[in-house]
Amino acid sequence: MALMGVDLGSSSCKAVVFDESGTVLSSAQKAFPAIFDGNHVEMDPRVTFNAFAKAVNEASSGSKDGIRALAIASHGESYLPVDAVCKPVGNIILNMDNRAIRQSEKLEREFGAKSIYYETGAPIHPMFALTKIMWQKEHGIKASRFISVADYIAGELGLGTITDYSLASRFMGFDVSCKKWSERLLDAASIDKSQLPVPVQASTPVGELSAKAASLLGLSKGAIVCAGGHDQPVGALGAGITESGKASISAGSYECIAVASDKPMCTEKAFEYKFNSYCHVVPGKYITLAFSPGAMVVQWFVEQLCALDVKIAEEAGVSVYEYLNEKASAVRHPTGISITPHLVGSNNPKWDVRATTVIAGLTPSVTRYAIYKAIFEGIASELALNTKALEEVTGEIERFRISGGGARYPFSVELRAALTGRTIEHLTTSEAVCLGAAMLAGLGAGVFKDFTQATGNMVHVASGIRPDPELAAEYGTQTKRYSALFDGLETYRGIN
Numbered sequence: 001m002a003l004m005g006v007d008l009g010s011s012s013c014k015a016v017v018f019d020e021s022g023t024v025l026s027s028a029q030k031a032f033p034a035i036f037d038g039n040h041v042e043m044d045p046r047v048t049f050n051a052f053a054k055a056v057n058e059a060s061s062g063s064k065d066g067i068r069a070l071a072i073a074s075h076g077e078s079y080l081p082v083d084a085v086c087k088p089v090g091n092i093i094l095n096m097d098n099r100a101i102r103q104s105e106k107l108e109r110e111f112g113a114k115s116i117y118y119e120t121g122a123p124i125h126p127m128f129a130l131t132k133i134m135w136q137k138e139h140g141i142k143a144s145r146f147i148s149v150a151d152y153i154a155g156e157l158g159l160g161t162i163t164d165y166s167l168a169s170r171f172m173g174f175d176v177s178c179k180k181w182s183e184r185l186l187d188a189a190s191i192d193k194s195q196l197p198v199p200v201q202a203s204t205p206v207g208e209l210s211a212k213a214a215s216l217l218g219l220s221k222g223a224i225v226c227a228g229g230h231d232q233p234v235g236a237l238g239a240g241i242t243e244s245g246k247a248s249i250s251a252g253s254y255e256c257i258a259v260a261s262d263k264p265m266c267t268e269k270a271f272e273y274k275f276n277s278y279c280h281v282v283p284g285k286y287i288t289l290a291f292s293p294g295a296m297v298v299q300w301f302v303e304q305l306c307a308l309d310v311k312i313a314e315e316a317g318v319s320v321y322e323y324l325n326e327k328a329s330a331v332r333h334p335t336g337i338s339i340t341p342h343l344v345g346s347n348n349p350k351w352d353v354r355a356t357t358v359i360a361g362l363t364p365s366v367t368r369y370a371i372y373k374a375i376f377e378g379i380a381s382e383l384a385l386n387t388k389a390l391e392e393v394t395g396e397i398e399r400f401r402i403s404g405g406g407a408r409y410p411f412s413v414e415l416r417a418a419l420t421g422r423t424i425e426h427l428t429t430s431e432a433v434c435l436g437a438a439m440l441a442g443l444g445a446g447v448f449k450d451f452t453q454a455t456g457n458m459v460h461v462a463s464g465i466r467p468d469p470e471l472a473a474e475y476g477t478q479t480k481r482y483s484a485l486f487d488g489l490e491t492y493r494g495i496n
């Protein structure tokens with residue numbers, strides 16, 4: 001019996017079919033573009049749904065086993081305004097959209113940043129849905145409901161629009177301790193809780209596919225769709241991070257560290273670092289999240305400055321990233337270049353929507369391959385800063401389990417291990433988000449009796465990279481320079 005996990009991201013949709021032991025049977029991925037207009041960042045919902053349908057159809061056709069159930073993990077904070085029958089009345093507003101700065105400031109003045117943080121586990125920021133719903137209302141955009149991207153997909157399949165606790169937490173209007181919508185925050189935003197999805201435990205069955213929906217997706221009529229969750233805790237589940245002291249790294253558009261705990265870690269120190277602490281997809285557990293922009297800078301660099309490398313890679317029959325990784329691996333450590341990966345602002349440990357990507361240390365001898373490698377050095381430096389800060393809140397982190405696209409680049413994982421001083425383990429699949437979603441599908445369909453059985457059956461460690469003390473020492477000067485640059489930019493941005 002097969003299970004499908006879907007990772008619905010901000011630039012592509014990936015569907016992976018697993019058997020009950022966690023072995024990948026088939027997969028497919030379909031890309032779609034975001035729409036950038038200044039600090040507004042949106043996605044066309046129809047384009048997004050079509051990419052989902054095509055990815056699921058292709059993945060299901062590649063599997064010989066019948067797919068019993070599926071669940072969808074999606075990027076948090078993003079939401080869609082819809083009418084009374086859940087049809088879009090606008091585009092999906094993405095998490096990286098920063099239009100609602102004034103609305104964030106309004107909430108802070110009314111309630112205080114700490115008060116909101118201790119209730120919702122979310123530091124005030126315009127990335128969260130609540131502030132952008134306020135912006136839309138103030139600009140006369142009318143909607144009957146506001147739902148997550150995963151809820152929209154379920155609605156298009158003729159199923160109910162319920163959301164799990166982890167996705168509800170990303171609205172910045174959800175009480176994470178009581179697991180219910182915050183009436184005072186909704187009132188401040190002029191939102192009734194009837195306009196939001198009903199929050200439930202992840203893995204809760206949403207419904208069975210009709211003949212029409214099943215035909216569209218290439219699945220069997222009656223296949224069960226279960227509630228997934230926010231991609232970060234779903235990926236943490238897929239990495240086996242269900243107990244305190246364990247941590248995962250999701251190396252994607254954002255570089256995220258997730259640590260499991262038995263209660264929200266909404267402490268004074270956590271507030272200082274603006275860590276997100278909210279509901280895990282595992283019952284009774286919570287996730288504390290530290291994250292910063294990551295691979296978005298890599299993608300920008302390749303698209304804007306590597307046209308020749310794209311051509312060479314195509315002629316060689318390899319991906320441009322394979323080609324660039326080989327070139328970057330040949331660059332002597334360290335590059336001496338500091339690059340802050342803040343293409344859309346910075347997140348932990350210092351949240352600043354004004355932050356931009358800065359490159360320091362260019363000389364006439366620097367090649368684009370050195371710059372490419374320096375981007376990953378910057379990502380690893382951010383990871384080291386967040387690891388140190390996170391341990392002050394959650395306790396010691398002995399090792400990480402890494403997944404995502406960045407997990408496939410050996411030189412970058414070696415950098416992460418050296419600069420954090422932690423062993424980094426690879427799983428048998430880099431698709432931890434899809435694996436976690438498939439586990440939720442299996443739990444909802446009754447394939448597994450509990451989360452312990454699901455992780456025991458499906459999560460497997462393949463190898464680990466230990467930190468190289470010599471490499472860490474070699475980077476001593478550059479990491480100090482990065483920290484100095486990181487701190488200095490805060491002063492720079494404060495100058496008007």
